[in-house]
Amino acid sequence: MTDIIVENITFPVAYNDATINLAGSVFQPASPDRSLPSVVFNSGFTGGVSMYGQLFGRALAERGYRVMTYDVAGFFTNRDVRNTAKKDGITVTNVSLVDQTAEVLAAVRWARENFGSMPVVASWAMGSVVSLAAVVELAKQGKEQIAFWVPMNYTSIAALQDLRADKSGADAAIKRLADDAAILPFDTGTEATKLGYYPLDTDTQEYVDRQLGGYTEIGGVDRWPGCSHVTAKSYKEYVGFDPEKSLNGASGFPPALIVHGAQNTLHMPEESSRLQKLYPGRAGDEPLIIEGMMHGQQNQTDNPIFHQLIKDIDQAIRSA
Numbered sequence: 001m002t003d004i005i006v007e008n009i010t011f012p013v014a015y016n017d018a019t020i021n022l023a024g025s026v027f028q029p030a031s032p033d034r035s036l037p038s039v040v041f042n043s044g045f046t047g048g049v050s051m052y053g054q055l056f057g058r059a060l061a062e063r064g065y066r067v068m069t070y071d072v073a074g075f076f077t078n079r080d081v082r083n084t085a086k087k088d089g090i091t092v093t094n095v096s097l098v099d100q101t102a103e104v105l106a107a108v109r110w111a112r113e114n115f116g117s118m119p120v121v122a123s124w125a126m127g128s129v130v131s132l133a134a135v136v137e138l139a140k141q142g143k144e145q146i147a148f149w150v151p152m153n154y155t156s157i158a159a160l161q162d163l164r165a166d167k168s169g170a171d172a173a174i175k176r177l178a179d180d181a182a183i184l185p186f187d188t189g190t191e192a193t194k195l196g197y198y199p200l201d202t203d204t205q206e207y208v209d210r211q212l213g214g215y216t217e218i219g220g221v222d223r224w225p226g227c228s229h230v231t232a233k234s235y236k237e238y239v240g241f242d243p244e245k246s247l248n249g250a251s252g253f254p255p256a257l258i259v260h261g262a263q264n265t266l267h268m269p270e271e272s273s274r275l276q277k278l279y280p281g282r283a284g285d286e287p288l289i290i291e292g293m294m295h296g297q298q299n300q301t302d303n304p305i306f307h308q309l310i311k312d313i314d315q316a317i318r319s320a
Contacts, residue, residue, distance in 0.1 A: 002029045002062045009068070011110040013103050015082070022103065023077045024070035024110075025049045027057030033064030037147040037317065038115040040068050040107045044126030045095065045185075045198060046075040046226045050219040051212060052124050055299055059310045060122075068111050068119070072100050075226040076216065084227075085180070092182045093227040095197065095234035097130055097157075097241045104134035108146060120317055122150040125267055125295070129157055132275075133243040139252035139280075148320050149256040150313055153295060154275050155267035157238045163189030163199040163266070170195065171239070179233035185225050197230045197238075204266040204295050212296070244278060253281030257316040259309065261293030288312060 007026040012019050039060055043052045053069030060067050074083030074093045083094040104121065111119040123131040128151030138145050161167045170193045174183065177195075186208070189199025200208065212224040256279060260272035272287040290309060292298065298305035 004028070004058050004061045005030060006057075009110075011070070011106055013073070013099075013106040015099055015102050018082075020073070020081055022070055022073060022081060022106075024068055024107070025053070025057065026066060026068050027054070027061040028066040029061050029064060032061075032066050036065055037117060038066040038068065038111045038119040040104070040111050040119045040121045041123070042069070042072075042100070042104050042107065042121070042127040042131055043124040044128070046072060046224075048072060048076070050076040050221045050226070051215045051224065052296070052299060054215065054219060055301065056122065056124075056310075059301070059306070060314070063310070063314050066115055068107060070103070070107060071221075071226075072103055076219070076221040079222070079226065087180060087182055090182060090229055091227070092180065092229045092231055093185075093234075094231045095238065097126075097133070097238055100127075100130040101133040101137065104131050105137065108134065108138075112144075118144055118147045120148040120150065121146050122313065123152065123154075125153045125155070126157065128152060128154040129241065129243065133241070135253060136243045136246045136250070139250055140246070142252065145252060145254045147254060148317050149254050149281075150259065150316070151256070151272070151275070152259040152309075153261055153264055153267040153272070154258065155271040156244060156274075157241055159268070159271060160189070160199055160266075161239065163201055164193060165189070165191060166193040169193045170199075174232055174235050177232035179231060179236070181232040182229035183232055183235065185227055185230050197235050201265045207295070207297050244275070247278045247280055250280045253279065255320045256281055256283040257313060258283055258287040259312070260287055260289050261295060261298075262289045262291045263293060264295045266295040 010021045048071040049069045057067040184196040187194035187196025
């Protein structure tokens, strides 16, 4: 077993209206393999180190990588930095994918400056949509591109609404709410229409309720999902957040390994298949669809599917 060193860091993020420091973490072995690129890991919805970041960080560090990860603004260790407000006595979190894109770009800059070269970006679920937006931005500006991109369980955010029993009814109802109205962070989208931010299928709902709290509690921060309510504005903005529209005819994109769980019923495998066809960079002939992999249920240190996922990512980076 490799000894893993964990270092707490801060890094500046240039948002549209301010530059603010976020807390982050670096996972690395005592003797990292400096021939390997570093890795920035960003996760979906609440992002980062307090959940899957620590899991992927340790697993990749055991293979020689230096891994930087963080909680997105408004959640967990970065809860009070930005995107939270009090309304009627409760804390309401604004989930801004525009802000999260700025955070990925800032994490990439930090890794470039501190590790000497552009990093790999590995992303989970909604975090893959945000990192795609960051990759698109680098390509548009003709800036130095990341070394490699690993989106896992990607989906266009609007596609999640198909889980709702009444997609159009829920959409219309939430859009009638004031931007600062508080709604639940999750609902079970396969039941009768509810007014939640992120519709979960029933299997995934049970999983997050039962299991993901363990990651955040081990990290010494609030239990999953790190907030009790989100703004209606969060939903209104994310259903229109679509970096895919910039892919047709584009260039300057990094090589990629597009990964999806074959049994994922929340983010459907067809989503990554569509991304594969649209992606302007080198990404093989088809996505890596992993049998037996659902939406995070196999992300456990002792699970052979997770071990194989880390092995696949490692091999893809080394052979890029």
